[in-house]
Amino acid sequence: MESCDLLIIGGGINGAGIARDAAGRGLKVMLVEQHDLASHTSSASTKLIHGGLRYLEYGEVRLVREALAERERLWGMAPHIIWPLRFVIPQTHSPRPAWMLRAGLFLYDHIGGSKRLPATRTIALDRSPLGDALADRTGRGFVYSDCWVEDSRLVVLNALDAAERGARVLTHTSFAAARREGAAWAAVLEGDGGRREVRARALVNAAGPWVSEVIGRMTGAHTSRRVRLVKGSHIVVPRLYDGEHAFLLQNADRRIMFAIPYEGRFTLIGTTEEAWDGPAGPAAISSGEVRYLLDGANRYFSQQLSEADLVWSYAGIRPLYDDSSGNASAVTRDYVLDVDADGGSAPVLSVFGGKITTYRRLAEQAMKRLAPFFPEAGPAWTAGVALPGGDMPGGDFARFADALLASHPGLPPTLLLRLARAYGTRVTRLLKDAQSLDALGEDLGGGLTTAELDYLASTEWARSAQDVLYRRSKLGLHVPQGTAERVEAYLAAKGGK
Template sequence: MSSQAADPLYDLAIIGGGINGCGIARDAAGRGVSVLLLEKGDLAQGTSSASTKLIHGGLRYLEHYEFGLVRESLSERERLWKIAPHIIHPLRFVLPWVPGLRPRWLLRLGLFLYDHIGGRRALPPTQSIDLRRHPAGAPLKPGFGRGYVYSDGWVDDARLVILNARDAADRGASIHTRTEVMRLERAGEYWTIHARRASGETGRFRARIVVNATGPSVLDLLARADVPINREIRLVRGSHIVVSRLFDHDCAYFFQLPDGRIFFAIPYERDFTLIGTTDSDHHGSLDHVAASAQEVAYLCDGANRYFARAIAPADVIWTYAGVRPLVDDGSGKPEAATRGYRLDLQDGEGEARMLNVLGGKITTYRRLAVEAVDRLKPFLPSLSGKDWTAGAPLPGGDFPMTGLADLLSGLARDYPFLDRGEVDRIGRAYGTAARRWLGDARRLDDLGIHFGHGLTQAEAHYLMTREWARTARDILWRRTKLGLRFDADQSARLSRWMEERP
């Protein structure tokens, strides 16, 4: 960062390196706009890496009459699968019918709508199953009979953020992580942005338009800009737990609870099961969001209503939580608050403009980005073209949406020293870009230091130079999920190696 006199004037400064900020950066950079993105921590460090990892329409939103949101979300499922078939894949969900909860006719009606209002083409339709005979019934307690199987998608949420940022940078965007915005000042028709790096270095940036995509910190940034806002934000915490694998098949579960809430149990990282989420109003700090003991117990109790193998908080290997910045629509319960988004444009005559992003969900991030950039088009003379992101693959996703098995087979053939689990992890994380750092390696030693569980020096170097990783936690919990497998000594060794890099 340098003095103001030497700073370029960007068309667009995006504050926030979550999915919405990185999605907007990608869309705008691809339309010829000069883009700056500032993130105070690591990319996807907050809410965008703390989702339930689903690309889905939101079946439960139908009972809150959110038909438009569900339709938009469903229409995005296959588009996102097509542009990122390495990190997004179809997933079948088993929904047991439970007497005394939602009636069977209501489930059938909801699933019929789910199949037909979103333009489903490649995903298989809903089926009725007998859980006494279906493989998905085997891990459940006795007594479950009728059930349904429907389609949605799974996503590596943190990698989705990072790949959007990588593509934005490849198209000219300037991405600055660990750069906190301290103050924003209007200087006529542009903004002066005062920022500070984690190192303590300070500096200034200039931009014609600021996009406030800071998620749950949206109101805090407005305070730093001395800008009023008329919207109310509801902060809702969603918590998840990860336990050892509870079932061997490839389906996920959609479970109902007597209090009207729902939760998912999802196959995760081959050896684990992910269970979530809760919905609790959040009133604490946004810097260290964590699942409470009550939430962990709630999720364990919910799972124990269905699975034959009981789990307790002591069985939980990892917990994580994120705060969703939802538009406050006056809903009584947190789970009923809308997951839709709002874009508030402040465009006073002769003043620098600001666009505030409120709400949203990971499935609709691309549509939100398109709408945000289109909204700013009258003020961006350099902007050209229309929605292009629906057809352009994200980095590593330039292969057919049904071609993941072939991609994995090719990696296994060309790098026979990798075991099956390593091929699966690498292929699903990097897609065709895996060969950029695997290169001509013929044995594991060709990839440099082996830190454990398949992570090598070549991969870590790639993550530092191409994906903005700066700490071991960036690599182990966001770029990969190897934190589930690394012990303290392995993590420390990786950290020391990274600290020694220039």
């Protein structure tokens, strides 16, 4: 029987973050994910590293403060996949008075100790180019800053760092059952290689929407905590406006939505928040949600949208901690860590709730809760330690990208910039000494080469076209018809060797 210190169930951002933290403390870690890394909630976010301005309205000051402190820390750890983004809040159609927004933004600027992002400012919408896209440019707006993140890549990079520190990462492996045997857990896993048993000193249940279901598979485990499932959906449309700024839009029902520049040629609009009573698995946007997002965008922008403009949509089920709120939008985004230990040994730590911005802090707190069971574990260490590819001098992505372009004059600049964003300093492991496209192998469409596929399959656990085109990248929005089939065929052939 295999053995480990910590068996982590769930390959989303919280599971990957805890695996990285624990492996870096010297523990023997195994992470199992039933599908691909970030295949559910963690790749279906609004893709922001932010404090959550609207959470101040619900009194979540501690959560916002913690998230704001993490915002710049994460930016410094992964400047290739995280970067600043300006947001415009038009006061037109606002259900909230200007003084309320101004007070909230003042708090937002000051409670998180921001050092690098600019402070909020007020603009006249009819005199600023930031208001050009709006149908109604009367009155004023507020401009504040947060950060963008490539969410699924953040998960993969945490898992990669965990693996390089000794963790074993098993995708397409399900947690079937576990029972306490003395001071440890005997767990049963099911994957491509059949069933296997693993003995673990502790379990971490980071299964997201499946957290309660996973507890039910552990003989003798119990908790009084509950999870609340909320569906969030997004749409992608052709680019609505010029500029690299985003918009925070307020709807009449007091819910907010974002319009964000996306993948160069598109605008991302979301999110909805609907109570979800279905199974915890994959979800799709409903026609009602599409209409809600289109109506919200059409209320603000001069360029009008219809369902015919939809390029792509995605939906995810968020596993929020159930605080008994009657409003899905008001359910806390804070996290709760529940530890169940029978007789002071063989603990299981279950994660309820959380948001992508606070994943590193959540992982640190999880290890603090488990520290009594692992006295040999090292101290907290993840704050400020770069993720794979993020170790560029001074965290200066622009300077790094310029140097990459200069060192590879035979490769297209657009390809180099995409690769730099995806892989950071690790891009040299993919490019090696290539000075021409031919040196990167066959182009399967949209600049996706077999060299990149080889890297993703060997290093980042990619096994399907969906893994490559919509999680390790968003090339699925750009590649020509037939690329997905070519990727599947190549990966299948490579897997059969």
